[in-house]
Amino acid sequence: MQSLLNDSVTILGLLGALAILILTAFIVSTYLNKMKHSKADGVLTQENWDGIKEFKNDLPIGWSTIFLCVIIWALWYMFIGYPLNAYSQIGEYNREVNNYNKSFEEKWTNLSESELSIMGDNIFQVQCSQCHGIDKSGIDGKAANLNSWGRKEYIVNVILKGSKGMNFLAGEMVPIAISKEEAEAIADFVMAEISNSKTPANAETIAKGKELFSVNCVACHGVDGKGVEGMADFAPDLSKYGTHEFLQIVLSRGKNGHIGKMPSFDYVNFDEIQEKALNSFILSDE
Incomplete structure (x- = not known):
């Protein structure tokens, strides 16, 4: 204790703290006495709220000065002292994230078909295998068998068995009363002439499928298969x-299945590369 009192800096600090304490006690006691003994007087405004009026008091000089200083400081801080485009840790982090995303996109933009399929397999096992099975078979009819999806076989199945649809205005597609051979002809026509996949097929079968398509499918899908014009x-x-x-x-609309509803996957926010990868895996023979 003696050594502390011999330190001039410590003594000055203690004296300053004591002075602040005495000054605080004096100011508090002064205002408490004013509160006890002062009487309200001054010019009142004309407004009256249940008999209560407001004094016409000027803004306190100290408060007004501090308020003005804060405004000036804020303008200086934003445009001179720390402009909006100046360095910040958040800005640095955002730049690092953007640079990483760009490098990631460059790495995965030009993938081979096998690389896309591997990526799609990983996505499928996480997002889809719970219902469609790890082998895309649909777990014994609990969900659609995706081993035929995107191919001629799936179209044939939809034509003959119908589809619960994806909440389009046309509603549920009912089975079409035609033979399997005729359904296959329609599927060949769709895959070869309408679908952008352009899967080749026998010219005679395509011609027959086109005729059957115009009779059974045009009402909903239109002549070119892109839907009814204007709808x-x-x-x-x-x-x-x-x-x-x-x-x-x-993925965006979801799908009504025979055992329930597949929800929309918009919440996952797949990008185009991931969609291509998933489609590649579904169309693969793996």
């Missing part, structure tokens, strides 16, 4: 069938 949301656009664009429609 883009009426039925699925078959020109996108078999591509990642059609998969994106399914």
